[in-house]
Amino acid sequence: MMTAANLGARVTGWGFIVFTAGSICWSLVGFWSGQTNLVATNVFLTFVNLIGIWRWLGRQRAYEDGAKSASQTSRKPGTPTLFAATGLSAMPVSDIGGERLGRTVEAMVECGSARVSYIIVATGGVGGIDEELRAVPIACFECRADGLILLETKAAFERRPALDGEDWPSRAPRPASGRETGGHAAIPGMETAHAPA
Template identity: 55%
Template structure:
């Protein structure tokens, strides 16, 4: 049994890390925590059979943390996600305006005025007083965030579609916007348009 646990522990830990890091929604993250729990349980068994009390103690604590992760992501967060998705789906056949979830903006495809894909949305900045979108940060290029360029597009230059964001500008105009420095985003849409 200890030999099987010795194989299960690292494999489960690696798979769980990939599942949670992939950011593919609440359910995938929740199942990642389930796999982490299996891995921590296997590491605990390895520690017990080899007399490594530090391994037992560390993974006993990790089992507790992983169970909280399962509750949060497969329970509470999945229910939130399901609620948002049900409203989004129902709005497509309703006389009410179509909806999409605000959390769905991150990762949403961004196209130019000619419907050519430019990149994907990273974040939307919303004005507190008016609840209007001040600007959306769009990532272009790169692989897994490496060498990508971030640009802020003013809210009035964006048309929110159900499955994508459409810019009211060409790809060339988008690329002429200044690249954002890491951690130094504009304070307002006006700052974006002044290219500060």
Template identity: 55%
Template sequence: MILDDLPAWIAPAATMIAAIMTAANLGARVTGWSFVVFTLGSVCWSWVGIASGQTNLLASNGLLTIVNLVGIWRWLGRQRAYEDGGKSAADASRRSAHPTLFAGTQVDGMEVRDCEGNGVGQAVEALISCKDGLLSYIVVRSGGIGGMGEDLRAVPRAHVTFSCDHVTLRWDSTWFASLGTLQDGRWPVIPDVPAPAESDGS
């Protein structure tokens, strides 16, 4: 019967969809819902295990169901609350007389533009000084496809300004391109930054 075969179709489809949602890394809510879909998949795989007498399939997906429920609690519960808290503070700061805020976790994925408004890449990390708690530099990725062949560059705090949804370089894309690329796993304590040309920036 079709209904008897339905879990066998839902299980792989749900697993693939959930994997894509998780890999996309689109925020706590999307990741949380991916674990909901993962749970649907693991429950269906367990059903298939029962129906086919595959106890190993039932046991492994029974455990995965528990893991997925923990994922739901973490991403739709705790992480979602953190994300919403940071967003609410940032939104409130835009309407107040206080300095505008943005959540530190939002640095990852922020668009980076040059002084002329042209996009040059995305921020992937912010390095903070332990001594004074001040931002030392950000790491910007550019080029490549899906993380393959991309270049990473370190831009000191003095050379950027922050907005609520993007980072702006004080100089143009030529200056950015002149920055040395970082080696995997070997980021500097203090970035080596060339002096901007007099015609750069404003």
């Protein structure tokens, strides 16, 4: 569970430590009982688990700590607030009134401009079961260090069509009107950003 849940580098790394302890114990059991196949299998698994420890408690943890440090430092007055791009896959999303809607699961980036085109927001369900996915243009969000604020009401968000499985749009959907966003108009130019020349 610790590794499958992907709860961050430290938790995943400690999961591999637990796996390593288990594979070492089984190697000793195999050695004492003369089961060479058991020994060989668990020696190999120990090697794999040690790589996992290095990967998650060494390299990946350093990446996450560096990103966290930059994000916290950027919250000082007069400094543009930063967050790690990888965080876009699990940021909380609230509507314009502060009500929690769900979380982000992915962001689609335009190759030519390197701009985020739209974000996929997941709502409902447990563990990905029975959840609904909706594509929302990046122009409809206000970015904060602790999450994204959707500049729409919950009702306007729920009127957006739910995505059908893996059939995601090739371009950003149109932003909602100012009436639906509670008076917040979409960022100028967003509706025409993808129009053909």
